[in-house]
Amino acid sequence: xxxxxxxxxxxxxxxxxALFSGCMNNADKGVFEFEGKRRTYWxxxxxxxxxxxxxxxxxxxxxxxxxxxLEAYRxxxxxxxxxxxxxxxxxxxxxxxxxxxxxxxxxxxxVGFISTLIDTLIFNYHIDTTRIYLVGFSNGSRMxxxxxxxxxxxxxxxxxxxxxxxxxxxxxxxxxxGIRLIGFHARDDHAAKYEWDKRxxxxxxxxxxxxxxxxxxxxxxxxxxxxxxxxxxxxxxWHNDSTGIEVVLWVTPEGGHTWPGGKGIPFPGGAKPFxxxxxxxxxxxxxSTP
Numbered sequence: 286x287x288x289x290x291x292x293x294x295x296x297x298x299x300x301x302x303a304l305f306s307g308c309m310n311n312a313d314k315g316v317f318e319f320e321g322k323r324r325t326y327w328x329x330x331x332x333x334x335x336x337x338x339x340x341x342x343x344x345x346x347x348x349x350x351x352x353x354x355l356e357a358y359r360x361x362x363x364x365x366x367x368x369x370x371x372x373x374x375x376x377x378x379x380x381x382x383x384x385x386x387x388x389x390x391x392x393x394x395x396v397g398f399i400s401t402l403i404d405t406l407i408f409n410y411h412i413d414t415t416r417i418y419l420v421g422f423s424n425g426s427r428m429x430x431x432x433x434x435x436x437x438x439x440x441x442x443x444x445x446x447x448x449x450x451x452x453x454x455x456x457x458x459x460x461x462x463g464i465r466l467i468g469f470h471a472r473d474d475h476a477a478k479y480e481w482d483k484r485x486x487x488x489x490x491x492x493x494x495x496x497x498x499x500x501x502x503x504x505x506x507x508x509x510x511x512x513x514x515x516x517x518x519x520x521x522x523w524h525n526d527s528t529g530i531e532v533v534l535w536v537t538p539e540g541g542h543t544w545p546g547g548k549g550i551p552f553p554g555g556a557k558p559f560x561x562x563x564x565x566x567x568x569x570x571x572x573s574t575p
Contacts (some may be wrong), residue, residue: 309354312363312375317405319398326376326402327353330410331367341371341416341572342406344399346425348447350382356422360544365565372410376402378424385428387454395428396435403439416441418572422544423447423477430458430466430499437461444568446470447542449477450495452488463503463530467571468496469564471540479536492534496521500532518562533571535562 312329330340343366347356353375357363366373378384379393386393399419406412419440421429426445431454433443442465450458470492472479482489490498500523501507512521519536537545541556546563549555 309357312357315405315409317401319401320394322379322393324376324379324398324402325353326374327357328372328374328406328410329357329363329366330372331370337370339411339413341418342403342410342412343371343373343418343420344402345373345375346385346419346421346428347375347377347383348423348425349384351423352383353377355550356425358548359422359550360420360547360565362420362565365569369569371416371569372406372412374402374406378428384424387424387427387431388451396432399428399432400436400439403436414439416572418442418444420444420568421446421448423449423542426468427454433464433466434458434460437464440464442466442572444468444564444571446544446564447474447477448492448495449482449489452490455490455495455498458499458502460499460502463525463528465531465571466496466499466503467533467535467568468492469535469537469545469562469567471537471543471545471559473539474542476542492536493521496532496534497523500530503530503532504528505530505532516561518559529575531571531574535564535567537562 309327312327315326345356357375362373386395417440419429419433426448427450429443429445433440437460444467446469448468470479479492481491497507504525505523509521510524517538521534523532537559540559543549543556543558544564545559547558549557
């Protein structure tokens with residue numbers, strides 16, 4: 286990298302760091318030790334109103350080699366939490382390149398960490414324990430489904446974007462009583478491909494199969510109840526009439542590896558989120574429907 290490029294790179298890095306860090310100006314930073322590791326998280330709480338009851342909690346998990354601040358920026362969820370009146374927590378994974386231990390390759394029990402994080406947040410904030418949700422992007426989406434499956438008695442629903450699971454990971458999931466799941470995926474997502482994919486001898490399931498299998502594990506038919514276009518966005522829905530469990534997948538024609546309706550990461554050539562739907566709005570409507 287020549288001197289000019291180095292200067293531009295570092296200038297851009299400082300600008301982006303300031304931009305992302307600004308997302309946490311009104312958030313609380315929390316730290317606790319878990320299994321010998323210092324685990325960090327941020328909590329954004331909307332302005333409290335007199336006489337208000339306990340608030341729903343959304344735990345938002347970042348992608349691979351990313352951070353809580355980047356996830357807050359990408360999803361633009363703080364402003365939405367202020368509007369809809371819920372608490373949002375952004376925990377961070379482990380390692381130099383922060384990530385969630387979805388493959389069992391890292392020395393970190395992230396399912397246990399998320400469970401302890403929930404206990405910590407319930408102790409420190411006025412949280413409605415019947416409305417605790419997991420949200421995840423990319424590597425965070427894998428963790429949301431794995432942790433949601435393991436903690437099915439504590440989690441009310443899950444929302445994911447840019448999701449992918451290996452065939453082995455998918456087969457190992459056991460949502461227990463059944464957890465409602467909503468997802469968003471772009472057909473031109475090259476980081477987490479919509480169709481079947483094979484990387485480093487690992488077979489990854491197609492996004493449709495991930496959601497169909499989850500629906501089946503929750504007692505729904507593997508075939509969707511409905512699959513129809515709303516404009517140029519495909520909405521696929523599975524539903525179990527006896528339990529009320531619902532699984533929904535929104536497939537956008539473009540948008541790459543992003544949150545639909547959110548903010549793109551302002552790197553040169555970065556993917557631009559699809560803006561004809563807003564994942565925060567659709568997610569919250571889904572969460573709020575009994």
